[in-house]
Amino acid sequence: MEFCSRHVIDGQILFERAAISIEDFHTQYQAISQQQQVFAALSVSDRAKQLLALATRLEAEQARLAKQICIEVGRCLRECEAEISKSIALIRYYAHLSPELLAHKTIATQASLSQVRFEPLGVILSVMPWNYPVWQVLRFAIPALCAGNACLVKPAPTVGGITQMLFDLVDAALPLQVAWLAPENTEQAIAQTQALAFTGSTHTGRHLAALAGKYLRKSVMELGGSNALIVLDDADVAQAAQDACYSRFRDAGQSCNAAKRLIVTEAVADQFLEVFLAECAKLTMGAPWLPETTLAPLHRADLRAQLHEQVQDALAQGARCLSGGYLPSGPGNFYPATVLDNVNPRCRVYHEEVFGPVAVVLRARDAEEAVILANDTPFGLGASIYTQNTEYGWQLAPKLAVGSVFINRHTSSDLRLPFGGIKDSGFGRELSEFGLYEFVNVKAYWQK
Secondary structure: OOEEEEOOOOOOEEEEEOOEOHHHHHHHHHHHHHHHHHHHOOOHHHHHHHHHHHHHHHHHOHHHHHHHHHHHHOOOHHHHHHHHHHHHHHHHHHHHHHHHHOOOEEOOOOOOEEEEEEEEOOEEEEEOOOOOOOHHHHHHHHHHHHOOOEEEEEOOOOOHHHHHHHHHOOOOOOOEEEOOEOHHHHHHHHHHOOEEEEEOOHHHHHHHHHHHHHOOOEEEEEOOOOEEEEEOOOOOHHHHHHHHHHHHHHHHHOOOOOEEEEEEEHHHHHHHHHHHHHHHHOOOEOOOOOOOOOEOOOOOHHHHHHHHHHHHHHHHOOOEEEEOOOOOOOOOOOOOOEEEEOOOOOOHHHHOOOOOOEEEEEEEOOHHHHHHHHHOOOEEOEEEEEOOOHHHHHHHHHHOOOOEEEEOOOOOOOOOOOEOOEEOOEEOOEOHHHHHOOOEEEEEEEEO
16 A cells, blocks of 8 residues: 555554545546635635634644554654644634735835735645654645645655544645645646645655756755754853753654754863763653653654664764664664764764764864854754853854754744755745745736
């Protein structure tokens, strides 16, 4: 079966179904395209009301959805509950703000009346990953729907169960549907729809961005990340170490926006590592639905194998393993909290995204070298700077080639701020008003 979800511990099949044919997709597209025209004719406020009703249904089913994510993806149950809560907040944020953001803007020109209006593009195709199967679908879809678009969502093949549960809650009047596409039919789907949203690996993003370019389709690419967490001489080292541990190992390290490279100045490196390793030692591997578990299993066996290969390569190239670094026995794709010190450019982990519970430590002589190390990566999603001289932190922040900088806090996403990266982390933005404007036709009107 093209779509097959398995229990993260015992491997039991939870959901399976075949992909639809391209002919069935064409039929689905024609129907939702007609529905989109009706939906776009509604006022923004009326569209928002439909979305608020979806938020209410999500809230009523929060416990059931979170449990399904937990056993299907493998993240800790409280993390899955937080994903649903954030998704509900996202809907309510855009539902309340979109009438203002999408209002016609009258511009003073020599015309008797000139305006800018924000009109929908049509049907937007999205190709979504497995790690946040509700949040990432809605993060793209909700602002696009507010603008009057329709959304077709191709889910990752390993999260069909939670995907089906999510879409069972979508009212038929809302032009938001799951498209059970086979990979070989994705190009035809891109050609038929009006825009593309993708969240996932840089490798797949390059391929899909090329297809979108081939058909001149607007696209937003939210790709990989290898965020630097910079700790300077004057930082609150204990706070930085605690934040670094939380950011690196939450969601079993399977987040693009986690702190992955810990860049610490030599003056405080040993002090930082002492606290950081003590925090790592507190993490407890176990079934993700148990309240005492703080380090969940990885989603798939191949992901764990790839992660371990990266660790073994680093050790072969001269890095030191300060904790973890082994394959546990028993059921579930667990991997211990692993800390690699003395990482150098010969190591794969220096250049590659590390998608799992492995922290890469880089030592810098001073702040200037810390910035150089932070930028010495193909990725450019986010970064953090820890310093008690916040004025100096603001001076360093523009030198970081990333989409967001956090001072004295680990990287995260906020509904009110744009989210996205540069370089191999992709292009375009989600969240905030900037995410709302990605999938609109910014249309000028001029009256003599």
